[in-house]
Each structure stands twice: as structure tokens, then as C-alpha cells.
Amino acid sequence: MKKYNISIIKGDGIGPEIVDEAIKVLDAVSYSCGFSLEYKEYLMGGIAIDVTGDPLPDETVKGVLNSDACLFGAIGGEKWDTLPRDKRPETGLLKFREAMEVYANLRPAIIYDELVNASTLKPEVIEGVDIMIVRELIGGIYFGQPRENDGFKAFNTMVYTKPEIERIGKQAFELAMKRDKRVCSVDKANVLEVSQLWRDTMEEIAKDYPEVELSHMYVDNAAMQLVRNPKQFDVIVTGNIFGDILSDTASMVVGSIGLLPSASTGDKTAIYEPIHGSAPDIAGQGIANPIATIESAAMMLRYSLGEIEAADKIDAAIKKALKDGYRTGDLAAYDAKEVVSTAEMGDVIANNI
């Protein structure tokens, strides 16, 4: 029997609750598909600060690097917001991404038919939307040097090298090959030199993918087009901060932030996590929506472990749960037949497998 080592980071707030449900579903699907998963838990974020004084302990870095993939809940909370910058959960998160070298953040924005009304956009605008945002995750202005704040003047550097753009660009084109074969590269090349290099490099990569149609869009226009007509997009590839902004916009376009997963991948390992945060305000009440995390586990099976059948089974089990009218409280207003707890939703989906 095939065995995989999965590192688990539950994190803060609702993190532990939602990750537990994903593990429940992973156990069901691995049993049914004939492979086994071994989990090891590591600390990160606020809880790591509380326990070890460090938002990203060395043990976590080593453990995750040695695993086949990492399932991640969510981190952060007001409690740690007043700590000095280098001790904050976010700093741990950025260091973690860098240490794992996960340069490609994949954020699918898809619509579940049953929840088409959960968006603030009109149903006819979003029905059938299926976008994959590929965000560069360990470069750009997030990590660029020099950076400084002397209290009078402050600056950051948005920087990319050609190899950095090439590796993220290739990821986008590879994904497009398995989808609708269209890549839209988003930049601000009419103003920024760094975007000009981005654009030129994308053009070069495109030569290796003659079947894929490459287009370019300025970031302001892209933000607009995501609201105006999101159906026009297949794969969007963009830099770190533009991707941060656009993927949040896209998640609102499809409406259901509690349903959207993400993958952060590189050449060494990959991290799978819901796109939503740790929601400290509802933590511990058993009402959080675990679907985004369960769907992240499905992405892990698909992209890191190559267990496509198992991933498909989870996708189908989630769809069936929604079709059957099961909803956690956040989506109670949208055709709920039964409003369920976090754990009950996990049970329903595991049973569907």
C-alpha cells in the first residue's frame, strides 16, 4: 500500500476545527482508494508564539520540508497583533513560504451551482465562472530588498528576475494546458519597469506553448474586468501583491470565501490551505465552514500526491453535500435544507465518499 507523509499545521482560531474535518475526509478517501496517510503535526503562528516564543519554529520548517505535502489551517488573531513585527504570525507565514520555496500560489475561483446566489454579483454574471489565479508568492515587493522605514521616509522594492518570472510563468502555462488553454498575464507595464520585464518574459515562455493563447492586462483593468465579466478568464498569472489583491477580489466575485481552497507549490514541497483566515470571533463554537479546507485536501491529493481519483471523490462528495442542502451557518441563507455544525459537515462529506 502506498504511504504518504503529510505534515499538518492547524494554527490559530478556527484552524484546528476545520483541519480536523479535512483529516476525517482524507481518512475516508484514502481507505476507499487504497493508500495511507501518515500525519505529523507542527506549530506555527500565534500558538507557536505562545508555546515556543517563535512564530515559525525550526522544527516546523524541517518537518514540513521532509513531508510530501502540508495541510494548513489558518493563523493569526488580535492577541498577537501588537507584538513587534518580527514576532507576528504574518511574519512567520512569509518566512514559512520563503523557507518552503513555494513560489506558485494557485487559487481557483469556481462557482458551486447551488451557491450561485451567495455572491453579491448577479447570477448570470457568475454562472459557470472557473478561474485559476496563479500568484507569484516568494518574490516581488513582499520580499524585495532594500526596504526601510526611518520614520520620515519609507520604501519597499518591487523586484523580479527573469528566472523567477520564468518558473511562475511555466506553471501558469502548464495549468492552462490542462484547462481552457488561455493565460492572461496581469501587470502594470505602462508604468513599471519590473512589469515590462514580466511581460517580455511571459512572451518568451509563450513560444514554448503554441497551443496556449497569451494575453496581457493592466492590473487596474483586471480588477475591473473581474467584476464586469469574470467569465472571460481562464488562467490569470501575476506577481505577488497584484495576486494578493486580485485573488481576494475573485473570491468575492464567486461569493463564498468559506469554500475556496489554495495551493502553494514549489519544487520541494507544497502547502494546501483555505483562502479564508483564522476567524478568531467564531473559533471554538463548531460553526466554521470546513469545506475550503476539505477542498484544499483534495487539491493536495491531486497536485502533490497524484491521487486523482481520490481528489475527484472529494470534489463529488462536497458537491453532493451542497446539493443535498447541507449548509454551515455562513451559508444558511442559500437554499439550506439542514444547517449543520463544522463536524457534521465533515461527517456528511466523509459519508458521501
Added chain:
Amino acid sequence: MKKYNISIIKGDGIGPEIVDEAIKVLDAVSYSCGFSLEYKEYLMGGIAIDVTGDPLPDETVKGVLNSDACLFGAIGGEKWDTLPRDKRPETGLLKFREAMEVYANLRPAIIYDELVNASTLKPEVIEGVDIMIVRELIGGIYFGQPRENDGFKAFNTMVYTKPEIERIGKQAFELAMKRDKRVCSVDKANVLEVSQLWRDTMEEIAKDYPEVELSHMYVDNAAMQLVRNPKQFDVIVTGNIFGDILSDTASMVVGSIGLLPSASTGDKTAIYEPIHGSAPDIAGQGIANPIATIESAAMMLRYSLGEIEAADKIDAAIKKALKDGYRTGDLAAYDAKEVVSTAEMGDVIANNI
């Protein structure tokens, strides 16, 4: 009789057509309110390249600086997109903003009741939205040094000094005092040093405006909230590139890009222009919507000339035209009683005064 010197830049594409209608309305309102406007026309953008070889001739810079305010159409077009960077219309635009020292770009996003269906967002989400976005316009990553692209590595610098943040912050608080007294400052202070200085400076300014409520939002969340619940915002203040992205998002939220004006103001002069572009594809056909430009002229009367009554009259005349069912082609689908040309819309609004 009071006299004002107005510089006019018609620009490219639909620019000349829409500016002509704004002048028509300005003439009607100045006559009715008892002041006079003297216009002088200057070249910029593509047409300036064609005529003088320079997207921003010196004469334009001097002329506009010596005027009380500038009414601006739109510039650019494919024809000039392949020119070297320093000869492109956008380069002229950025140099123009810098030379005029117009550091504050005001972009209102408001809903006309009659056109609430023109947005892709649901009517109940946008009814009554009234946001003023205050974007810093001559600093940040647009103008930051150093900047370079050597073909292998490229970078730009996002930089702000405290005085730069102070002057834009004050503008936002002053505007809030005349509105709902709420300022939301948008940054990425959990990642960027430049945002940390931005945030700290906003906090300091807030002390001088005890009646105004200041909140902070990360730019990714702001992009999301504009789609999720735009009614929560009064004044949004943010840096150059974040403002570029968010104001385009906001314009789509309210749905009608052909209706939204903007003002770029500083201590020397101010430029008033529609937020839409030069739309070369429909230029010369007499079908462009002139309302955004007419509304920009109203902003000019209000903010630069202090002719509040005249500005109110234009606002009312536009509302009446829409209420009476007059629509240019772009809005023909939304309760049109009569679809009119660019010039006819100008006539209708001028006659309403």
C-alpha cells in the same frame, strides 16, 4: 462679472467630442449663474505627438499652470502604443501630473438611481453607495527612484515621505468633514514598511480631526469589501497604485464607467477629467457618453472655482436627463426612453439648466 481662465485639453479618441459637450453645459451654467469662463486649448497625448513630436509640450505645462483649472478629455490609442516609452501618451500623462503637482486624485463612486441595474452587482448591494476615493497621484511606485530594467533583473521603488502622506491625508480628512466623517485608509502594513509609515502618519493626522473616524484596511481586504459591501465606505484614502486598482474596482461596482468624473488637485492647479479612457474604437461616431466629462466640469466648478450653485445645477441637470429617460448607446439597455447622440445628450443637459 467674475471671470475664470480654463485650460482645455481635448486629447485623443472621443476626447474632443465629450469635452465639447462639457463646454456647452459650462457655457449654459455660467450664463445662468452670472460668471464667465475663458477657454484656452492645449495639446497633450497622441495628438501632441503627431503635431509636435512630444506627448507633453512645454506650452501645455505653462498654459495649464497659469489657468484656474484644466478640463481634460482623454488621451492615448493603439496608434502610439509602439512608440518608445518616453514618447508614449501615458508617459506624457504621468509627467503632466508631476509638473502640475496634482497630488490628490479624487474619484467619487456614486449611484444614479435610474442606473442601479447597470452594475453587475445586485441592486440591493449598491443602492445608495456614495464613496469618495482619494488616491495619492504623484508619488509611490509610479515615480519612485531607483527604477531599472536590465533585461535580467528589474525593479521599482514604492516610496513615501511623511510630508507626502500628510498632504494627501489632510485632503481626505477635509473631504470627510464635508461628508459622513469617516476615513478608511488602505495599505498593506502587515507586509510593507512604506505602508507602516503611511498608517502611522494617518494616525497622527487623525488627531487634528477628532470628529472624523479613521479606520485602516489592508488592500486585499479593501478590494474584497468593495465587492462584498460597498455601502460601508465613505472616504477611502490610499497610495498611488492601490488607488489605481481600487478606484477601477469601485467604478465597476457602481457600474457606469461613462458617468464617473475625477479631479486631480494640488496647491497650484487642478485637472478635471472623466475616469474612462479615449475609446478610439468609437471615436468620431458621436455615440460616446459625455456625462462623465460634464460631471467633471461640475467638480471643477465646485472644487476649483467655488461656484457651488453652478455645480449643483449641473448635477441636477444630469439627474433630470437620466430621469427623463435620455441615454447614450452605452446605457441603452437601462430604462431608456430615448437613445441620443453625444451632442444631443449635451443639449438635453444644457437645456435643463
